[in-house]
Amino acid sequence: MFKTALSIAGTDPTGGAGTIADVKVFQSRNVYGMSAITSIVAQNTTGVQQVFDQPVHIIEAQLDSIYNDIVPDAVKTGMLGTSEVMDVVRPFIVKHHIPYVIDPVMVAKSGDDLLNDDGKEAVRYKLLDLATVATPNLPELERILNMTVQTKSEIERAGKIFLNEIGSQSVVIKGGHLEGDAIDYLFTKEGCIELPAQRIATHHTHGTGCTFSAVITAELAKGHSIATSVRTAKAYITHAIRHNPGLGHGNGPVSHFGYKEEEIAY
Ligand SMILES: Nc1ncnc2c1ncn2[C@@H]1O[C@H](COP(=O)(O)OP(=O)(O)OP(=O)(O)O)[C@@H](O)[C@H]1O
Numbered sequence: 001m002f003k004t005a006l007s008i009a010g011t012d013p014t015g016g017a018g019t020i021a022d023v024k025v026f027q028s029r030n031v032y033g034m035s036a037i038t039s040i041v042a043q044n045t046t047g048v049q050q051v052f053d054q055p056v057h058i059i060e061a062q063l064d065s066i067y068n069d070i071v072p073d074a075v076k077t078g079m080l081g082t083s084e085v086m087d088v089v090r091p092f093i094v095k096h097h098i099p100y101v102i103d104p105v106m107v108a109k110s111g112d113d114l115l116n117d118d119g120k121e122a123v124r125y126k127l128l129d130l131a132t133v134a135t136p137n138l139p140e141l142e143r144i145l146n147m148t149v150q151t152k153s154e155i156e157r158a159g160k161i162f163l164n165e166i167g168s169q170s171v172v173i174k175g176g177h178l179e180g181d182a183i184d185y186l187f188t189k190e191g192c193i194e195l196p197a198q199r200i201a202t203h204h205t206h207g208t209g210c211t212f213s214a215v216i217t218a219e220l221a222k223g224h225s226i227a228t229s230v231r232t233a234k235a236y237i238t239h240a241i242r243h244n245p246g247l248g249h250g251n252g253p254v255s256h257f258g259y260k261e262e263e264i265a266y
Pocket residue numbers: 017107108109136137138174175176177182183184197198199200201202205206207208209210211212234237238241
């Protein structure tokens with residue numbers, strides 16, 4: 001039977017990030033993909049040109065259309081744009097007890113804002129307590145917790161705050177923004193799992209965070225555990241970066257078929 005996953009996020013018309021990338025990931029993981037669009041973003045591999053935040057009633061209407069017909073097996077949120085959008089999304093997450101992955105997107109790799117200041121303050125209280133898995137990068141983590149997170153002990157402290165104070169079921173703290181190897185840290189109530197990977201020397205990393213969290217969502221939709229889903233996502237993103245198609249004039253996208261180039265199946 002088909003498993004289904006929903007991405008609630010903004011767009012990237014070049015298909016490397018946001019909800020279009022998410023649906024490509026769902027498809028590549030054999031999960032039926034659906035998408036509710038929060039913001040229409042004119043962007044490409046060189047940066048963000050314009051952002052149009054959809055009216056909240058249109059976002060709510062899209063969610064009604066989906067949930068009244070096909071309740072997904074897992075859901076992820078990416079770019080939400082404003083804190084008002086979080087108010088619209090929250091009741092759908094609360095009502096349907098399905099795995100929820102939150103990628104607390106704040107700023108694009110190009111440095112452009114994808115969430116307003118209210119939203120950056122609000123996300124901790126409006127959504128993160130509902131997360132099955134939260135996937136902040138380090139700058140997002142520092143903003144959410146209002147603390148510096150650069151060292152291993154700061155990462156450990158941040159992981160504990162997510163679980164014990166914020167109430168997320170788990171958090172993957174992504175080390176993509178640190179020097180050296182690309183090590184991520186998964187914190188669950190069972191403890192911390194390190195997910196190491198060699199850093200690939202490339203500037204083609206547009207949409208890595210979206211792709212990573214979408215894989216986790218697809219694997220959770222299929223009924224896999226949090227740890228298995230996150231391990232699969234780590235392998236997938238590493239192969240996706242390694243086999244990037246070299247597109248665009250800036251930070252190019254990754255390959256959502258990268259895993260097919262590898263000898264191992266997962
Ligand atoms: N150069 C790289 N080589 C290997 N893995 C990487 C590299 N850059 C990022 N990653 C991995 O990609 C995943 C996404 O992490 P990253 O920190 O890039 O997310 P992000 O900043 O949220 O992305 P986005 O720009 O889409 O918002 C993590 O597993 C991270 O370790």
